[in-house]
Amino acid sequence: MTDSRIETIARQLADARRAGSRIALADAPRDFDDGFAVQDRVVAMLGEPVIGWKVIEVPGGPVIFAPLLAGGLLPGGATWQVHGGQPAGLELEIAFRMARDVPMGATGEAVLDCVGSAHVVFELCQCRLTEPASVPRHVGLADCISNSGVMIGDAFTGWRERDLKAVPGQFMVDGKLHIEGQSVDPIRALEVLAPALEAHGKALQAGHIVITGSLIGMNWLTGSHTLEGKIDGCGSVRGRVSTA
Numbered sequence: 001m002t003d004s005r006i007e008t009i010a011r012q013l014a015d016a017r018r019a020g021s022r023i024a025l026a027d028a029p030r031d032f033d034d035g036f037a038v039q040d041r042v043v044a045m046l047g048e049p050v051i052g053w054k055v056i057e058v059p060g061g062p063v064i065f066a067p068l069l070a071g072g073l074l075p076g077g078a079t080w081q082v083h084g085g086q087p088a089g090l091e092l093e094i095a096f097r098m099a100r101d102v103p104m105g106a107t108g109e110a111v112l113d114c115v116g117s118a119h120v121v122f123e124l125c126q127c128r129l130t131e132p133a134s135v136p137r138h139v140g141l142a143d144c145i146s147n148s149g150v151m152i153g154d155a156f157t158g159w160r161e162r163d164l165k166a167v168p169g170q171f172m173v174d175g176k177l178h179i180e181g182q183s184v185d186p187i188r189a190l191e192v193l194a195p196a197l198e199a200h201g202k203a204l205q206a207g208h209i210v211i212t213g214s215l216i217g218m219n220w221l222t223g224s225h226t227l228e229g230k231i232d233g234c235g236s237v238r239g240r241v242s243t244a
Contacts, residue, residue: 020084035141072149089125153237
């Protein structure tokens with residue numbers, strides 16, 4: 001993809017993100033390399049500090065990631081005020097906050113040694129592309145994999161000794177069960193992120209928050225609601241959302 005095409009697509013996505021709108025791209029990234037290149041330009045145009053990462057291990061494909069930006073960081077109990085009138089996407093996840101920079105070449109236990117705490121979080125999502133369910137992975141990558149932020153809930157201990165695979169979780173909306181699910185493998189998500197970042201000239205740094213995949217899939221909401229996400233034996237995250 002030429003530099004001018006990257007720039008054009010990135011500017012469309014950055015403008016859509018600022019406006020809280022969804023757009024149809026006349027020209028789109030053709031592969032994962034294009035997706036990463038556009039993502040880098042979008043982040044540069046937005047000009048916000050990177051405070052963490054979203055990571056997905058694509059089945060039969062690469063490990064992809066997207067930055068979490070400072071403007072989207074919310075504490076538990078806050079209200080996520082969604083601008084632009086589009087639906088709010090919510091995912092319940094386990095996250096890790098890094099206490100130290102991850103050294104180059106670190107894998108496995110060396111990456112885990114750099115973690116300071118584990119948390120229950122909501123990933124806050126807005127897709128800047130029309131028909132989110134049908135967006136190809138490499139195109140969604142350019143849109144920062146729909147990330148808009150993260151709401152940080154309870155910290156929990158014992159995460160390193162516990163098997164975090166298939167841990168049940170529940171998502172409550174206005175006090176009623178909305179959906180249940182279970183984790184995939186949060187530890188593996190963290191471990192594969194570090195070398196994937198390094199391959200792209202980036203690194204996990206002290207203070208970065210790593211979200212590791214949804215227990216409940218993507219849930220699109222409109223209107224105003226109270227939210228609670230609970231993960232068995234880990235804790236919860238509570239807050240509000242308003243798309244009005």
